[in-house]
Amino acid sequence: MNSMERRITNEELMKFLDQELAPDDRARIERELATSTELQRDLARYRHLRADLRSLGADIEAPDMWSSLHRKLTRPVGWLLLVAGALLWTGWGSWLYFTSDEDLIMKFAMGGITIGFVLLLAGTLHERWIEWQSDPYRDIER
Amino acid sequence: MTTFEPLERRDSNAVKEARQGHVVSAQITQGAELTNEVERELILKCRGGDARFFEPLVRAYEASGMRVAMGMMRDQDAAHDAVQESFVKAWKNLGRFDMKRTFGPWFFQILRNQCRDMLRSRQARAKHVTKDERLEERPAAVDTGPGRDMERTDAKRILWEGLEQVGDEHREILVLKELEDFRYNEIANILEIPEGTVASRLFHARRALREALEDLGYAGVGS
Numbered sequence: 001m002n003s004m005e006r007r008i009t010n011e012e013l014m015k016f017l018d019q020e021l022a023p024d025d026r027a028r029i030e031r032e033l034a035t036s037t038e039l040q041r042d043l044a045r046y047r048h049l050r051a052d053l054r055s056l057g058a059d060i061e062a063p064d065m066w067s068s069l070h071r072k073l074t075r076p077v078g079w080l081l082l083v084a085g086a087l088l089w090t091g092w093g094s095w096l097y098f099t100s101d102e103d104l105i106m107k108f109a110m111g112g113i114t115i116g117f118v119l120l121l122a123g124t125l126h127e128r129w130i131e132w133q134s135d136p137y138r139d140i141e142r
Numbered sequence: 143m144t145t146f147e148p149l150e151r152r153d154s155n156a157v158k159e160a161r162q163g164h165v166v167s168a169q170i171t172q173g174a175e176l177t178n179e180v181e182r183e184l185i186l187k188c189r190g191g192d193a194r195f196f197e198p199l200v201r202a203y204e205a206s207g208m209r210v211a212m213g214m215m216r217d218q219d220a221a222h223d224a225v226q227e228s229f230v231k232a233w234k235n236l237g238r239f240d241m242k243r244t245f246g247p248w249f250f251q252i253l254r255n256q257c258r259d260m261l262r263s264r265q266a267r268a269k270h271v272t273k274d275e276r277l278e279e280r281p282a283a284v285d286t287g288p289g290r291d292m293e294r295t296d297a298k299r300i301l302w303e304g305l306e307q308v309g310d311e312h313r314e315i316l317v318l319k320e321l322e323d324f325r326y327n328e329i330a331n332i333l334e335i336p337e338g339t340v341a342s343r344l345f346h347a348r349r350a351l352r353e354a355l356e357d358l359g360y361a362g363v364g365s
Contacts, residue, residue: 011341014348018319020326020341046348049355052301053320059298060212062205065226066197072226073193073233 008032008039017046176202181245188236200229203249206322210250213317214257216306224260228253247324247331254314254332261310297361304354312347319344 008029015021016029033039094114098107176184176198187195204225211221211228231252232239239248305313318324318332330337 010345014341014344015326018326018341018344045352049348049352050320052297053316056298056301057209057213057321060209061218062208063222065204065222065229066200069200069226069229070193070197072230073196 013039013042013046017043017050178244182241185236185239185241185245188233193233196229196233199232199245199249203246204229207249207253209321210253210317211257213305213321214254214310214314215261216302220260220264221257224253224256228256231256247328250318250324250328250332251334257314258310300355300358300360304351304358304360307354307358308347308350311343312350315340315343316347316351 012021012025012029016026021029033043097110181199184195184199188199207225207228208221211224212218215221215224228249232249235252239245305316308316315329315333318329324332326340327337329340333340335343
């Protein structure tokens with residue numbers, strides 16, 4: 001006997017099982033249930049399955065993740081302060097140096113070294129980032 | 143004269159405890175239920191940037207988050223990473239959180255998307271991991287002793303295998319309903335589907351699992 005013949009749709013059976021039906025509909029299904037052994041058997045199977053699945057959930061350990069999470073949440077603030085401080089410090093230092101009475105050639109040399117260093121660092125970091133993103137083994141622990 | 147004092151008096155205990163800095167493990171226990179009102183208060187405080195107020199939310203949802211992620215990811219370490227990353231994303235996006243909603247379904251929506259992303263990237267990268275290896279990553283059953291307990295453990299292994307066979311779409315709805323007992327409207331919210339389709343999807347998922355378990359010769363976990 002299929003669900004059409006038994007006058008209860010599969011969706012209604014699910015809603016009955018999950019207690020999502022309005023009282024009138026629930027009463028109607030209960031009346032159908034009282035007369036259909038097939039329906040009773042189906043319902044019992046689903047209830048057993050639910051109980052078994054719940055027992056899986058009981059085995060799953062829930063780790064305490066707050067301390068590591070707290071570090072993750074507050075770390076960006078630390079980085080932000082560090083980077084902002086470093087930029088301010090470097091900017092101020094550069095301003096003092098380039099507006100000082102130092103020889104112009106020395107200023108060009110120092111500027112070249114600084115810009116070259118920043119470009120090399122940025123290029124290396126960019127390459128590492130691209131490499132990391134496409135690394136197929138990045139999640140594999142040694 | 144600021145409005146700090148009256149607001150202070152209206153704070154719930156969880157919020158007060160968070161402010162005092164001793165919320166923490168002693169006051170807010172894992173899995174403790176927070177009312178919607180308390181959650182909203184905590185979220186408002188979190189938006190001010192104080193991470194201490196996020197702790198009661200983490201404690202309230204980490205256990206259920208872990209069960210959902212474990213059900214979807216089938217791997218303890220990956221599930222842990224998914225839950226943690228979802229909390230980080232939730233924290234970063236609290237400013238965009240609609241205060242008319244409840245935190246739980248919103249968080250589980252983030253978690254579900256996180257699990258999906260991680261599964262996709264894992265499937266693309268780690269095709270060499272065999273089914274047997276994945277089964278070994280299941281959490282060990284809490285049962286002890288030989289005989290009947292061993293049968294129970296085997297039954298659970300088969301149950302996991304059945305869940306694995308039904309596919310991601312069926313598995314996620316089964317996990318949300320059967321492991322966490324979410325209401326249909328919450329499931330619809332988390333999976334971003336119309337509420338009217340939840341019952342139908344649940345039916346297909348349950349039938350698929352039943353058939354998969356029958357094929358695997360599943361006899362039930364038993365009592």
